[in-house]
Every structure is written in C-alpha cells, then in structure tokens.
Amino acid sequence: MSLHLLLKSLLRRKVVTLLLLVQLALTLALLVNSLLLASQTRDKLNEPTGLDLPHILQVQLKPTTTDLRAQPLLADLLERQLAAVRTLPGVKAVAYANQGPVRQGGNQGNLYDPDDEARTNVPSIPSYMVSPDFFAALGLTLLEGQLPQTAVPLDGNVRSPMVLTRSLAAKIFPNRSAVGLETNYAPVAAVVEDFFGHSMATHMMYNRIQVSPLLGVDWGYALLINTEPSATENIRQQLPDLLRKVDANIEVFFVRTLKEQHQRLYRNEFGLATLLGILSALMLLVAMVSSYSNAHFHALKQQQEIGIKRALGASKWLIFIELLSENWLTTVLGALLGVVAALVLNEALASVISLDALNWWLPLLVSLVLLICVTVATWYPARIATSVSPATATKTL
Numbered sequence: 001m002s003l004h005l006l007l008k009s010l011l012r013r014k015v016v017t018l019l020l021l022v023q024l025a026l027t028l029a030l031l032v033n034s035l036l037l038a039s040q041t042r043d044k045l046n047e048p049t050g051l052d053l054p055h056i057l058q059v060q061l062k063p064t065t066t067d068l069r070a071q072p073l074l075a076d077l078l079e080r081q082l083a084a085v086r087t088l089p090g091v092k093a094v095a096y097a098n099q100g101p102v103r104q105g106g107n108q109g110n111l112y113d114p115d116d117e118a119r120t121n122v123p124s125i126p127s128y129m130v131s132p133d134f135f136a137a138l139g140l141t142l143l144e145g146q147l148p149q150t151a152v153p154l155d156g157n158v159r160s161p162m163v164l165t166r167s168l169a170a171k172i173f174p175n176r177s178a179v180g181l182e183t184n185y186a187p188v189a190a191v192v193e194d195f196f197g198h199s200m201a202t203h204m205m206y207n208r209i210q211v212s213p214l215l216g217v218d219w220g221y222a223l224l225i226n227t228e229p230s231a232t233e234n235i236r237q238q239l240p241d242l243l244r245k246v247d248a249n250i251e252v253f254f255v256r257t258l259k260e261q262h263q264r265l266y267r268n269e270f271g272l273a274t275l276l277g278i279l280s281a282l283m284l285l286v287a288m289v290s291s292y293s294n295a296h297f298h299a300l301k302q303q304q305e306i307g308i309k310r311a312l313g314a315s316k317w318l319i320f321i322e323l324l325s326e327n328w329l330t331t332v333l334g335a336l337l338g339v340v341a342a343l344v345l346n347e348a349l350a351s352v353i354s355l356d357a358l359n360w361w362l363p364l365l366v367s368l369v370l371l372i373c374v375t376v377a378t379w380y381p382a383r384i385a386t387s388v389s390p391a392t393a394t395k396t397l
Helices: 003-011 013-046 075-087 166-172 229-246 259-265 267-301 303-311 316-350 361-383 390-394
Strands: 054-063 090-095 108-111 122-128 142-145 160-167 188-192 207-213 221-227 250-257
Touching: 013 267, 013 316, 013 361, 054 229, 054 259, 075 090, 075 221, 075 229, 090 390, 122 166, 160 166, 221 229, 229 250, 250 259, 259 267, 267 316, 267 361, 316 361
Parallel strands: 122 207, 160 188
Antiparallel strands: 054 221, 054 250, 090 122, 090 221, 108 122, 142 188, 160 207
16 A cells, blocks of 8 residues: 555544554653663663772761760760771771762862863862771772871861872873872872762762861761671661760761662652653553554444455455554654654753753664554454455445
8 A cells, every 4th residue: 555545544534543643652752761761770870889889888967966066075976986886896997977978969169270270170079078997988999199097177277188089180180190289179198999979079980088077067977887798787787776875965867878878869760760661651551552442443444445455356465464554654653753752851851850862773762662562452453354355345335
C-alpha cells in the first residue's frame, strides 16, 4: 500500500488517530527521560569517590548548650569524644571536621594563585577545618609534601598551611608542584589524592583542608571514623550511647556510612527516575492496549473491503502487511511528535534537577522499542483480518 493510501486511511479516523498519536508521543517522552535520568543516576552512584564508602562512618552532632559550642569548652569536648571513640574495637582512625564529605553543599570558598588570579580563580571549593587524623580517617593517600600534625588556630597572625587535593592543586598550579606555594588563603603544605567533596561544588574532587581547631559549631560538626570492615556495624550501634556518656549535652543527628550518604545524595533523582519509569511502563501498556483496540476495530470495519481484495487475488500476507503498515506509520508519526515532547520535558526537568541533555540515539532506541511493542499489540488483529474469506465478505454486498 502506498504512503498516500495509508495516510488517507488514517484520516478517515481523525479523532482516534489523533488520540493515539498523542498517547504514543507522551509515552516516548516519558520513557526517554526516565531512561536518561536512570542512566545518569546509575553513573553518579558508580562514579569514583576516592573513599572506602562502606567502612567510613560519619556522625553528625551538635552540643545542646551554648558554652559547649565555642572555645575553650568545645576543644575539651572534642578531645574527650575522640578519645572515647578510639577505645572501640575496630576503630582505625577518628577525626573531627566542620563538615563531612560526600554531601550536597556546605562551607565553601574560592582559591587562586595570587600571581595569576584571573586564570586560576576557582569558586565554590569545599573548605574543611579538621583534626590531624582527618586524612587517616578518610584513608587519603599523601602524594607530596608533609601533612600538618598539629591544629593551628586560624587568626590574623598565624596562617595555618592547607592541604589540597590533587586535581585542585593541578588547577591552581599547573605543571609544577604546589607544595610551599602561596594561595590567596594560605600556603600549601601537602597534596593528597582526590576525594568526593560536595556535589554542588565547581568540581566535586576539588577540596581544601586545614588542620585547625573548630572555633564554633552553632551549625554542628562531624566525626569521621575509619573502621575495620568486620566492625563497622557494631561500632555504628555503639556510637550514639558512647557519645552521650562522654557528655549528655549532645544531640546526635545521625550515624551513617559514607555509602549511605552517597546514596541519599541522589535519592531525589533515583525516586524521580523510578516514578517516571513506572509511569512510562503504564503508558506503554496503555498504548499497546489502545493500538490493539484500534487495529481490531479497524479490521472488523474493513471486513468487506478485505474480502473484496481477497477475491481480486490479494494474498493473506499482503493483507497482513497492509494492516501492520497503518500501525507502523502511526507509530512513526507519534514518535516524531514524541521527540519534540521529550525535548520539552527534558528542559522542564533540567530546570528543577540536574539532568543531561538528550542525545540522538536514546530517542531512536525508544522509538524502536515503541515500534516493536505496537507491532506485538496489533499482530493478532491483523492475523484475524487475514482469515476473512472472499465468499463471506461478498455476502454482505
């Protein structure tokens, strides 16, 4: 059957055809974006973090009294907490920090080479104030320089040297060692291997660390504990009670592994991908049912025409292909509309969540899936239509 005759046949059922086109377009748009979001979320969950996520615990806590949130009582509280955690069997290292890694946002600042500010200025770099054992607690590898061993107070007279991650050091000081060089904030003491800092930072592997006392913790602070693999869960269970025994004036917000923290970081994307996936599956099922109903009803109405064609010598295979061709054309037209709808939906989703732009092959792949599903749904009605005999059809004349 020619394309002209196929279009003419579809135009005889304008309303039904239009509704089916809209349904197919929306199905493709949902399916494309749900697959894109699911793939993107999977890639984020599998991206390297530079950390032993399952065996590093983070405790987020805050003193409930004002005096304990500032020096000098804060320093005493932190030392008592660190000493108590070290007594637990299976603890390899423990440190305090103003914030933990693997998070969405937090304390940030810019950094640049004072001799080349225009080119090297990097904004939104996670800034950590930590105890000396921070690097052991995260299992970070020292690449060059020497890690600070004592907490130097941050004031106007003494500038505590900082530690940079490898990628940040290479960005600020390309093609040379960063150790001993000045930044706008402090000199560089050492460079360590990259680790996941903030997902909302300029680059999630850019981090700057200073070994210094915490001056105030009105917003809370974190304890980071590196554990033996076999002891992680047991230590997690003991930590809340242990920390409250050290000082009862403590609010423990949560105790999580960094793996759990990493998964929670992308739970919105994962939840939305799941929701869109369920909706896409339902829409695909409805589209198949609609295609089946449309093809079945159309085949019943065309029994007389099919019978005449059979009497004139048309084969069953030709009749079968003609009926499928109408549904294939409908699917192709719906897929073309669906690509436009997918682009619109992609832009709408990208305005509220982090979502990559559509590539060329994903709509093509989904269109192929849609074509196969419609073919499966309309195969039986088309098969029934081929069983119409010329004699039976001509009796209705």
